[in-house]
Amino acid sequence: MTNLHLLAADTPDLEVIAAAVQDGIFQIGQTRFDAEGRSFTLRLSRYMHESSAPMRIESGLRFDGVLKVRSQGVAQDKAEAYAVVLNLKFEETDSPAGQINLTLAGGGVIQIEVEAIDVTLADIGEPRKTKNFPAHDG
Structure with missing residues (x-):
């Protein structure tokens, strides 16, 4: 299986990356x-x-041209805490500028x-099997 290396320069591209990172897990302190x-x-x-099999891979997600980062409902004081990605969505404010919301479980x-x-997703290393896989309602 080939590692992903995706670039997003517009909303449709970002939607592809959003689908790829859905259910990704990261430590708050790793941002x-x-x-x-x-x-x-x-x-x-x-x-x-x-x-086709439940697998995970380490990946890097990079946003460029960033002016400011804020968070709501994220325990910044708990660097060891984990967060799960639900979605990435762009809201235009003054074209082409805007805000990308990284929504968490x-x-x-x-x-x-x-x-x-201007977003890049790059897989790092080799995939590994996982016993834990996402379950979504609906």
Whole structure:
């Protein structure tokens, strides 16, 4: 199976990355906002929805052209806590600028204010089997 390396420059591209990172798990302390470099990154254990067997792979998710990062319902003081990605969604404010909302299970959201959509997802290493797989209502 080939590792993913996806780039998003518009809303349809971002929707592809959103589908790929859904159910990804990351530690709150594994997020980094580089104000000088205008980037926000996180390392996550991505559930491989594209695999027929339950698999996970370590992945990097990078947002460029970042102006500001805020969060709601995210325990920033608990760096060891884990969060699960539900969705990524872009809300345009002043084209091409806007806000990317990284929605988390449990109601948290990380709001990433960007100059434009510029997001990269890259798998790192080899896939591994997992006994835990997502179960969605509906």
